[in-house]
Amino acid sequence: MKSLENLLNLLSNRNLSYYDFVARAKNSIISDKFDIKDVSMWQMQGLSIERFADKIELKTRTNSINEQEFCIVDIETSGGMSSGQIIEIGAVKIKNAVEISHFQSLVHATNIPESISELTGIYDSDLVDAPPLAKVLENFRVYLGDAVFVAHNVNFDYNFISHSLESMGFGMLLNRKICTIELARRTIKSERYGLESLKNLLGINSTHHRALSDARAACEVFKTSLMCLPNSVKHTEELIKFSKSAPKHYKDKTPSLEI
Incomplete structure (x- = not known):
């Protein structure tokens, strides 16, 4: 959970590259069913993120x-x-x-x-x-x-x-x-x-x-x-x-x- 909190804190301040996001997310979700590479799964669980090109943006940062x-x-x-x-x-x-x-x-x-x-x-x-x-x-x-x-x-x-x-x-x-x-x-x-x-x-x-x-x-x-x-x-x-x-x-x- 600490790694997830750190990841969200980073996203609240700046965009991350998709590959950096995935690397940092590896220890963030404790579930065999959760595919950290699938942006739609993060969205389904309520995280307001968007992938454009090779960047991940937390929409609450710009909303x-x-x-x-x-x-x-x-x-x-x-x-x-x-x-x-x-x-x-x-x-x-x-x-x-x-x-x-x-x-x-x-x-x-x-x-x-x-x-x-x-x-x-x-x-x-x-x-x-x-x-x-x-x-x-x-x-x-x-x-x-x-x-x-x-x-x-x-x-x-x-x-x-x-x-x-x-x-x-x-x-x-x-x-x-x-x-x-x-x-x-x-x-x-x-x-x-x-x-x-x-x-x-x-x-x-x-x-x-x-x-x-x-x-x-x-x-x-x-x-x-x-x-x-x-x-x-x-x-x-x-x-x-x-x-x-x-x-x-x-x-x-x-x-x-x-x-």
Whole structure:
């Protein structure tokens, strides 16, 4: 995974020759079924790359933020990655800060812990006729495409979905990703950065701990953060780097947002 991270960091800064890309990718994907020489396989797993002549380009490096599709995702689960499973996925896809589509599905499961049902309002009876996890994941992967994966505490949602996809034989996620907590810390002045705190600060009204509702709330946080970016951040990879390394509280004043 470290070699994959290094490869993506290189691509986020410059194009690579196809042969250099393949050489560096040799230890990046741990799967006998994955052909690192086949650019389409990288694309199928969400990495937005393109081969032209003998060069490999990461499209998020040249895409402007307004041109980029972002998919804001939230999941509900019956437990941790080792003991639970996804029971609901919700997602909102936006371009130029405008919603272009959404995705929502419950997932068949049994024996939902009482604490999870109390938190989410999702009970065993709600999931009896829900589609199986493999079908929902397959549909979600198609929906996600090569959009940038955005979530509040992104590593949880991204890694849980990626691990679930791998366990079903679909391969890991390779989409570029952004954490709205990290981005908000650099663009919105707040005492706390949990989703509920930011909803209260920004006047976002939604049901908490349901996947699509929380995805839409995180989407509003994301759009607010985009309004606060410095003029120098124009392309998607610049946004990703800004979310990870810019000084915190870039703006002292949060712009008003009408919901």
